[in-house]
Amino acid sequence: MPTTRPGPRERLLEAARDLTYDQGVHVGVDAILQRAEVARRSLYQHFGGKDGLVTEMLRANSNEARYRAVMDAAGTDPRARILAVFDELDVVVSRETFRGCRFTAAELALADPAHPAHAEVRGYKERLHALFSAELTDLGHPDPDLGATQLLVLIDGVLAHGVTRPRAHPARAAKAVAALILGVPPARDTEFLQTDGDGQIS
Incomplete structure (x- = not known):
């Protein structure tokens, strides 16, 4: 048919x-x-x-719903939900067709401050901020507004860095920083070795 x-x-x-x-x-x-x-x-x-x-x-093409879907697939823990975003970004920026964030690109390219696209771009970014702020509120973060801004700075950095150095896996580096914002101990390949007062490994 x-x-x-x-x-x-x-x-x-x-x-x-x-x-x-x-x-x-x-x-x-x-x-x-x-x-x-x-x-x-x-x-x-x-x-x-x-x-x-x-x-x-x-x-x-506003894709905050995609962010939410990635979070929902990660479960209910706010830490896991937010960190899952960076795992997804690692996949996205590694694609050969990746050209960066279309919203940031439009904001920078359109010199006329009266262009209606500016309001759409900024509204999209504000909705993402609200999405992360809500997660941080559920987490009990002391300053969800600041924390959400910090996460967006990391995400924007991943999307920009992914254009010029995609093989550097910027999302993985950003995820480690995001973990600090969330209060998640950084992953380590080996445990710290503790010594006693004589300097011997205990």
């Missing part, structure tokens, strides 16, 4: 999602229209222009 082809709106969003991730948000309108196989009038009819398309594309 033949499948129904997505409509012009959906094809425009898909084309914008793929092309802006590969080439940046300044990719030409003609390239998007060609990939989507739609007429220019469809762009203006559905989104009012490229600015509206980029903004709606970001909204459609």
Whole structure:
């Protein structure tokens, strides 16, 4: 049975999602229209222009639900839930197709402060902050707001570092720092050897 082809709106969003991730948000309108196989009038009819398309594309690809799904798969312990995010990031940034965080890239590339995409990017980051703050509150962290900001700094660092040094596995390094924020003792290959007063191993 033949499948129904997505409509012009959906094809425009898909084309914008793929092309802006590969080439940046300044990719030409003609390239998007060609990939989507739609007429220019469809762009203006559905989104009012490229600015509206980029903004709606970001909204459609907001992935805090993915963060939540990774946490939920890790169980109920807030520490395990948060650290699982860094395990997932290690997988994500190791992919050959990884090009960084599309939200941060859009924020940096769009020089016009009035561009509507800025509000979408910042709203997304605030929702992630709230997600981590809630986990830290459940953990009993003394300052969930600060802790969530620290975790987001680590995540943004992983996504940026993963573009230039993916084989360094930045998510693994960040996970060790995140463990300190959460009060989790760092993993060690060997236990500390204790000595008695004479300097002998006991």
